Amino acid sequence: MNEIYIGILGLGTVGSGVVQILTSNAEDITNRTNSHIHVKKVLVRNLQTPRSVSGDFTLTDQPDDILQDPDIDIIIEVMGGIEPARTYILEALRHGKNVVTANKDLLALHGHELLDAAKAAGKDLYFEASVAGGIPIIAALKQSLAANKISTVIGIINGTTNYILTAMTEQGRNYEEVLKEAQSLGYAEADPTSDVEGLDAARKLAILSSIAFNSRVTINDVYVDGISRITAEDIAYAKELDSCIKLLAIAKHQDDGLEIRVHPAILPKSHPLASVSGVFNAVYIVGDAVGETMFFGRGAGSLPTGSAVVSDIMQVVRNMETQSTSAINCTCYYDLPLKKSDDFHTSFYIRMRVKDEPRVLATLALLFAEANVSFATIIQKQKANQEAELVLVTHPIYESQLREALDSVKAYSKVLSIHNVIRFEAN
Amino acid sequence: MNEIYIGILGLGTVGSGVVQILTSNAEDITNRTNSHIHVKKVLVRNLQTPRSVSGDFTLTDQPDDILQDPDIDIIIEVMGGIEPARTYILEALRHGKNVVTANKDLLALHGHELLDAAKAAGKDLYFEASVAGGIPIIAALKQSLAANKISTVIGIINGTTNYILTAMTEQGRNYEEVLKEAQSLGYAEADPTSDVEGLDAARKLAILSSIAFNSRVTINDVYVDGISRITAEDIAYAKELDSCIKLLAIAKHQDDGLEIRVHPAILPKSHPLASVSGVFNAVYIVGDAVGETMFFGRGAGSLPTGSAVVSDIMQVVRNMETQSTSAINCTCYYDLPLKKSDDFHTSFYIRMRVKDEPRVLATLALLFAEANVSFATIIQKQKANQEAELVLVTHPIYESQLREALDSVKAYSKVLSIHNVIRFEAN
Structure with missing residues (x-):
């Protein structure tokens, strides 16, 4: 049986969920990983704040107490935000620790740097909890x-x-x-x-x-x-x-x-x-x-997010046992171009208020047609004051076509207002 | 770059899908596993049958050509059925090969034996494709x-x-x-x-x-x-x-x-x-x-099932690279008792035909009540010949209560037939 020691950075919603799951499902977790997982230390901002979870761990407000503790094998970063989370994770990897994080802000901005650091250290960086909570x-x-x-x-x-x-x-x-x-x-x-x-x-x-x-x-x-x-x-x-x-x-x-x-x-x-x-x-x-x-x-919440964090911890523990940490880190083998919104090709829903008079719809259809925009669906409803509400659903077009059409439509005196434009996502 | 050789047992629907995916997605698969995966040999029943897929592999009708080939690292069993699939998998493991299978029949009956053999051999036995096709x-x-x-x-x-x-x-x-x-x-x-x-x-x-x-x-x-x-x-x-x-x-x-x-x-x-x-x-x-x-x-089909088989192959390849095969085999740490159907506690839908006469419903309700069965919903519809169709939805009960109630209901002369009894699954 392996004895694994972890340190947790942050004891908010997610951190508390992690502690709770590790405690209540300890027997299953031990069977499934062939290891006892111990929470050794938890970093908190304020040592005096009352906590909803307790256990056989030490609270500390000094990050280095955890990051430099030679007994700690895995650092769990659940404090959120860019800094100091980024610095702590990089330091943890440098000290030879595996890292599990739930930090989407950080990964969406600095994911590459962190994964490279994990690779260089030969350690795992797992982040299942950063997207869609408990959904793997x-x-x-x-x-x-x-x-x-x-x-x-x-x-x-x-x-x-x-x-x-x-x-x-x-x-x-x-x-x-x-x-x-x-x-x-x-x-x-x-x-x-x-x-x-x-x-x-x-x-x-x-x-x-x-x-x-x-x-x-x-x-x-x-x-x-x-x-x-x-x-x-x-x-x-x-x-x-x-x-x-x-x-x-x-x-x-x-x-x-x-x-x-x-x-x-x-x-x-x-x-x-x-x-x-x-x-x-x-x-x-x-x-x-x-x-x-x-x-x-469930995409959020203490226990659903904690489920993803603890499952990641268990995988890291298995990797440690087989000495196979760092097997899957950065997976960006390609450098694909990113399309600009001008090149998105979608249908649009356009809701507008117009004068309810003869030939208004015909004129509108012509204005749209000049930008090569045609319609899949049209809904027209009479409103008070000789006004009508029009909902137009276009066939797929480029955003530039939409802009061109809306410019001329807005200039048409019978158009009172354009209430909303929303993209369609077809099956 | 590692060179990995695989042998496939069976070239039917799933086997063809596996070959097709390995061929068409070869570049991505190589990037994602840091390995070239080569199909070396495929076992078929009849060498003369025309095949929908081709490649740089040998067809053979001799299982030992594959099971004993020292170059082959992973055996893919997609022939189905209990025997000879079971014997082939056990032999493959004895010869030090990892195994990926899609065989639900075999696993549902002999899963424990196969997983034990994989553990003894220190090899992987993966079987994602055996349940729900491409769903992981x-x-x-x-x-x-x-x-x-x-x-x-x-x-x-x-x-x-x-x-x-x-x-x-x-x-x-x-x-x-x-x-x-x-x-x-x-x-x-x-x-x-x-x-x-x-x-x-x-x-x-x-x-x-x-x-x-x-x-x-x-x-x-x-x-x-x-x-x-x-x-x-x-x-x-x-x-x-x-x-x-x-x-x-x-x-x-x-x-x-x-x-x-x-x-x-x-x-x-x-x-x-x-x-x-x-x-x-x-x-x-x-x-x-x-x-x-x-x-x-998708729970079936050549490519969806092939997706699960090839993803399993890729995981085995990663495990081979980190020398961590056999990390997760048999996970049955407990021996929990199995409930008998008598002890299932569910609601039931009961559809029956009765005489459309006064007091029939009252009598029925009494007969059910004697077995302690009460209802959440009752639908009654008039039919021809002074008959009525009754649909009764019970509150949760044991199967023994249902049987007791139905015995007395069937004996009641105003009950013409019991058409169907279906269990409810509540939210």
């Missing part, structure tokens, strides 16, 4: 689906926005109202920007894309658009189109490069992701051999 | 969810029956008609017994249960019931109950033991498995830390 999506892409050329990854990987959009869909309520409720329930933060503007999903998508396509993608490469402009009206129209609105994190490997984007999208109800509701996450993957697959589960 | 469910249970105590595994793991039940549901057609169509489309075999009577799903469930609960379960331990008695009427009533009928493979770890059963079940539409249609497979897993998860994809 990193392992699936790196190992279980490794035989495939992956063409598409589409994720619902932000629970806050999925909770908000689900509540808006099921209850017909407006964005601001549901956001406030989500904040009061703890599903959204006081400053919700990172979630609702798509940045959190973009970080996770950068990590997923890098692994799926074996080519480096960072947060700065991701086209990002958030959900704050989605209204109850848009959701009602999506329903009429037998679809729903989801914040999708989309990564596609196409002939002309990688298309990496996060934005609200209208998704047909027949798509496997359409039924993923509330705070659940899911990642849909298409590989050339396996075809369509989907992985579903 | 074995790796998820063995590694990615290893931190969890798994309480529940529910699979839709037989594509033939899911195709038949989906077509019956969507088109309101009858079992026999849809089965014939499935046979003509190649989704069902000429002798469909193994699929429609639940045996195929039971084999896969035995494998999944053994891994999920770390306790040996063989095909002989699984309670099995097929779909051939499900009618269009039952499916229509399930819809009225806001549910659907699926062939479920259910494994639960309960206080009094393991409950392992395959049978048609009425499943609420709100369950994540309810939207798994056609030939798709999915496995729903509940772990104490991760909560609910689901893995979805």
Whole structure:
């Protein structure tokens, strides 16, 4: 039986979950790894703060107590943020320790540096928990689906926005109202920007894309658009189109490069992701051999995220036992070009208010046709004051065509306002 | 760069898919494993049969040509059936070769013997493809969810029956008609017994249960019931109950033991498995830390199954490189008791035809009450000839209570026939 000592950096939501799982499932974990795993030390900011978990470990506010402890084999970084997490992980690797982290911010920006450092040290750097909480999506892409050329990854990987959009869909309520409720329930933060503007999903998508396509993608490469402009009206129209609105994190490997984007999208109800509701996450993957697959589960929370961290720890322990750490680190063998948003080719939903007069629709159709834009679906509804609401769904076009068409449409005097433009994601 | 030589036993549907993937994705596979993987020899029954795939390999009809070839590092067993597959795998391990197999029949019966032989030989025995085709469910249970105590595994793991039940549901057609169509489309075999009577799903469930609960379960331990008695009427009533009928493979770890059963079940539409249609497979897993998860994809076919086999080959190659084969073989550390069907506690759907006369329902309710059976839902419909159809949904009861109640109900002169009894699977 091996005795393995770990040090944990951070005892917040995830750190507490890790301690709890290691304690409550100790017998199974020992059987499955042939090792006793001991939490030796935990780094906290304030030694006086009361803690929800306890155990046979020492609290310390000195990082070097852990990073330089020769008994500690594995460092668990669950403090989050870029610094000092980055420095601590690099130092841990330099001191010959394996690292398990849940830090998406850090990996989406400095993943390459960290993986290179792990390789140089001959140590493991595992980060399953950084994307989609308990859903084992990193392992699936790196190992279980490794035989495939992956063409598409589409994720619902932000629970806050999925909770908000689900509540808006099921209850017909407006964005601001549901956001406030989500904040009061703890599903959204006081400053919700990172979630609702798509940045959190973009970080996770950068990590997923890098692994799926074996080519480096960072947060700065991701086209990002958030959900704050989605209204109850848009959701009602999506329903009429037998679809729903989801914040999708989309990564596609196409002939002309990688298309990496996060934005609200209208998704047909027949798509496997359409039924993923509330705070659940899911990642849909298409590989050339396996075809369509989907992985579903809880994307956040103390125990689901802890499940991914502890499963990673167990794999590192197995690797230590067989002296095979560092077997899979950086997998970016290629350097694929990244497409600009001008080159994204998608359908668009356009909702606008126009004068309800003869020949308005004909004129609009001509203006769109000049930009080579034609329509798959048109919904027109009469409104008060001789106005009409128009919902147009285009055939797939380039963003440049959309801009050109909207410029001339906006200049047309019978167009009162363009309420919203949302991309379609077809099956 | 390592040069790895493999031998394949069988060049049918799966074997051809394996060769095709190794050929078409050779560059990615080499990058991801740091190895060239060469198919050296393939065992076939008849050397003269024309083949859909070709390559730089030798066909042979002599198993020892492959099993005793000192150059061959990994044997891929994709011939199926118990013998001679079992003998070949044992011989391959004795000759110091790693083994990847897709053989559910063999593993569900002799998994323990084979895993012990792999351990004794210090070699890998991988079998991801044996359950749910391309869906990486074995790796998820063995590694990615290893931190969890798994309480529940529910699979839709037989594509033939899911195709038949989906077509019956969507088109309101009858079992026999849809089965014939499935046979003509190649989704069902000429002798469909193994699929429609639940045996195929039971084999896969035995494998999944053994891994999920770390306790040996063989095909002989699984309670099995097929779909051939499900009618269009039952499916229509399930819809009225806001549910659907699926062939479920259910494994639960309960206080009094393991409950392992395959049978048609009425499943609420709100369950994540309810939207798994056609030939798709999915496995729903509940772990104490991760909560609910689901893995979805194609459960059969040349390339999806080949995806799992080749991904396994790649993992074995990585293990060979780090000299860490045999790290995870048999995981049955426990010997948990198996529950008998008498001790299954579920709700039942009972559809019967009765005389449409006063006091019949009251009498029936009394007869059920004598066995301590009460109802969650009752649907009654008038039929011709002063008859009525009754659908009763019980609260959870033991099978012994059901039998006791049905014995007295059958003896009641106003009961004309009991059409069907189907278990409920609640959320």
